[in-house]
Amino acid sequence: MKRAKVNQNINLADYHDVWVIGEQREGKIHPVTVELIGEGKKLAEKIGKKVVAVVAGSEIEEEVKKLLHYGVDKIIYIQHPLLKDFSTDGYAIATSQLILEKKPEIVLVGATSIGRDVGPKIAAQVGTGLVADCTSLDIDPEDGKILQTRPAFGGNLMATIICPKNRPQMSTVRPGVMQKATYAENPKGEIEIFVPKLEEKDIRVKLIGKIVTDKKSVNLIDAKxxxxxxxxxxxxxxxxxxxxxxxxxxxxxxxxxxxxxxxxxxxxxxxxxxxxxxxxxxxxxxxxxxxxxxxxxxxxxxxxxxxxxxxxxxxxxxxxxxxxxxxxxxxxxxxxxxxxxxxxxx
Ligand SMILES: Cc1cc2nc3c(=O)[nH]c(=O)nc-3n(C[C@H](O)[C@H](O)[C@H](O)COP(=O)(O)OP(=O)(O)OC[C@H]3O[C@@H](n4cnc5c(N)ncnc54)[C@H](O)[C@@H]3O)c2cc1C
Known part of the structure; x- marks a missing residue:
């Protein structure tokens, strides 16, 4: 899939809902997904829209279902055997196809190594912009524009950036910044399966092996x-x-x-x-x-x-x-x- 031409004359009213691009590694949901859902719910409430979590992968339906405990209205599970392991091409193409079909208004991506890789590529493929590494988000309830705040000029000032003409409005959000959505005992919401048009030749990088680092793992994000x-x-x-x-x-x-x-x-x-x-x-x-x-x-x-x-x-x-x-x-x-x-x- 190629970079889309930026269309300045889109009808903003065609775009709905707040999407959270969930992340999974080795079939396990990454905690940033629950943080993004927490933030997505806050934004969606302010403009009376729904929150949709999107997760790509293969054979991880049981894990994906767990997100229904965090108060999303819907999960779209992008399912394809070629999405079993992460690849920038595969995940970007599949997610872009879904975005172009469903037209979300806001798309939040975790500013993890995977999100920082795939987020800008999705933005280019759907013809919109992306504000990277946001540390806070708010929304103008009048016109639904998100106010995306991030450090600028070497961190010496905080800039609030808007995306007035294109949709979706896309941000990557740093892990550990947003409050996690709260867990509810009873799951609610529905799961929709989306099967993207994806072929082996679309994925230019092949995974030939995984080397697990022997570095001591450090979990700063969850540390008390x-x-x-x-x-x-x-x-x-x-x-x-x-x-x-x-x-x-x-x-x-x-x-x-x-x-x-x-x-x-x-x-x-x-x-x-x-x-x-x-x-x-x-x-x-x-x-x-x-x-x-x-x-x-x-x-x-x-x-x-x-x-x-x-x-x-x-x-x-x-x-x-x-x-x-x-x-x-x-x-x-x-x-x-x-x-x-x-x-x-x-
Ligand atoms: C774009 C950009 C991104 C950056 N990102 C980061 C980042 O993610 N994280 C980060 O930390 N920095 C970042 N920096 C660097 C940042 O600007 C500072 O240079 C850095 O944080 C300074 O580290 P420091 O406080 O350890 O060192 P210093 O500023 O040199 O401070 C050392 C302190 O130790 C005290 N001290 C010395 N001896 C003792 C002693 N014996 N007992 C008690 N106190 C003592 C001194 O009084 C001094 O206050 C970034 C800079 C830029 C431009």
């Missing part, structure tokens, strides 16, 4: 507590101490980009605009100054604790609890205090 280290650690050894505090608290380890760029820790730990967006109950920032691009990824944490030797560090403007001091003294004292369950005394 995160202990993050920054340039203030002064070296990779600092992360051993961060890990110790994290183990003591049952937390995950995060990092600033400066720490990642210095090669002290793997990039899967990076929190921020170009890393993972997190919203834990407790975020402990150790030796992190609080640059806007870092705050963009953790500012929604319930409680922020900052440890920094500079009393003027910007992180102290956003934290709930601030400790001014040398992290190499503060963190061992915290670990000891937690081990002994004693009061802190710095």
């Amino acid at each position: 507590i995160i202990v993050s280290g920054g340039r203030g650690l002064k070296g990779a050894e600092g992360f051993e101490m961060i890990q110790k505090l994290a183990d003591t608290l049952g937390a995950e380890v995060g990092a600033s980009r400066a720490a990642v760029d210095s090669g002290w820790i793997d990039s899967i730990h990076q929190v921020g605009q170009t890393g993972t967006t997190v919203r834990p109950d407790v975020y402990i920032a150790c030796g992190i100054s609080g640059a806007i691009q870092h705050l963009a990824g953790m500012g929604e944490s319930k409680y922020i604790v900052a440890i920094n030797k500079d009393p003027n560090a910007p992180i102290f403007k956003v934290c709930n609890y601030g400790i001014v001091g040398d992290l190499y003294k503060v963190i061992p004292a915290m670990i000891e205090a937690i081990d002994k369950k004693t009061e802190f005394d710095f």
Whole structure:
């Protein structure tokens, strides 16, 4: 399927409903799908439209059905043997065919590695635009235009972007940013099966094997507590101490980009605009100054604790609890205090 010509004279009234492009990996629904449904429902309610979840795959009907517990009005299951494994061509062609046939008004895609790959391709194939990496969405109830907000100019300002003339309005939304839809015991809604016109020759990349990484998996998105280290650690050894505090608290380890760029820790730990967006109950920032691009990824944490030797560090403007001091003294004292369950005394 080729890039569609952008048609400036479409009839906006022909387009309906809010679609969420669900994601599955190895036949398991990715959590971002439930976050997108939560956000899709909020938008749909404001304009009195329905929420439809779209999932592509093969032989995953039982897994797809689970989404009916999250309050969608309908699921469209794009089913084809060639969609068993993800391919940009296969998923983009199949989803574009569906969009061109059904004409959704809004299409939300997760800004995951898969969504960032396939989302722009779908937009090009259906002849619309796409606002990538949105951190918040709202809707103008008068005309149904979505207000898509994302960091711009290196994260130094937030831009709100609209798509006034084309449909669907498409956004990719970062995982971990939106509230998940709530689970209801009783499923509701219907499932429609869509069989796309897809041939082997349409898929230019062939999957010849899968290599499972032996890296320790890091789940920052679901972590209740995160202990993050920054340039203030002064070296990779600092992360051993961060890990110790994290183990003591049952937390995950995060990092600033400066720490990642210095090669002290793997990039899967990076929190921020170009890393993972997190919203834990407790975020402990150790030796992190609080640059806007870092705050963009953790500012929604319930409680922020900052440890920094500079009393003027910007992180102290956003934290709930601030400790001014040398992290190499503060963190061992915290670990000891937690081990002994004693009061802190710095
Ligand atoms: C387009 C773009 C995207 C970006 N994306 C990200 C992103 O996703 N995530 C991210 O983190 N950054 C990102 N950045 C980089 C960001 O601008 C900052 O450079 C980075 O966050 C700084 O990391 P830091 O706070 O660890 O280092 P610094 O800003 O150097 O701060 C180190 C802090 O440690 C403190 N310190 C030093 N020694 C000690 C000690 N012994 N005890 C206690 N405190 C101490 C210092 O007072 C200082 O406040 C991005 C930048 C751009 C332009």
